[in-house]
Amino acid sequence: MRLKVILPDQILVDEEVKGVVAEAEDGSLGLLPKHIDFVTALVPGIIAFQSAEGEEFLAVDGGILVKCAADVLISTRKAVRSRDLGGLSRTVQEEFEALDEGERKTRSILAKLEADFTRHFLEMRLSG
Incomplete structure (x- = not known):
């Protein structure tokens, strides 16, 4: 097979x-x-x-x-x-930690983009 x-x-x-x-x-x-x-x-x-x-x-x-x-x-x-099943468990844990760190960075970048967008939107609204 x-x-x-x-x-x-x-x-x-x-x-x-x-x-x-x-x-x-x-x-x-x-x-x-x-x-x-x-x-x-x-x-x-x-x-x-x-x-x-x-x-x-x-x-x-x-x-x-x-x-x-x-x-x-x-x-x-x-x-x-x-x-090695035990080694696989450790490797998976390391992969998840790396993914978690990547997700934290991505969320931080998205939060900054949202804040910038909101600030620009409010500035446009106040000036208009």
Whole structure:
């Protein structure tokens, strides 16, 4: 069975696997090569799969999983791959901290833009 994990800017995984375990909105699911075809929404969590090198893990922030014939396609906005589940947890934590810092900076910039817009609007109103 072929697993393909697609991110907005890259293909993270594209290889043969023996099985996939993922977390959908209605619970955990296991996929083997002869599993029926279907589509499901994934929740943020861990996807486990058996590659040629052994068990590997992906942390995903949700997405869509499509099982079609011998292909398992996963589309997600963000994912991190690792063979070490503990290390994956640390990496995900670091990623979230970086995202949080980026969000703080973005919110600060937006607040300044809103304040400038409001100030200019009031100046125009007072002068007119």
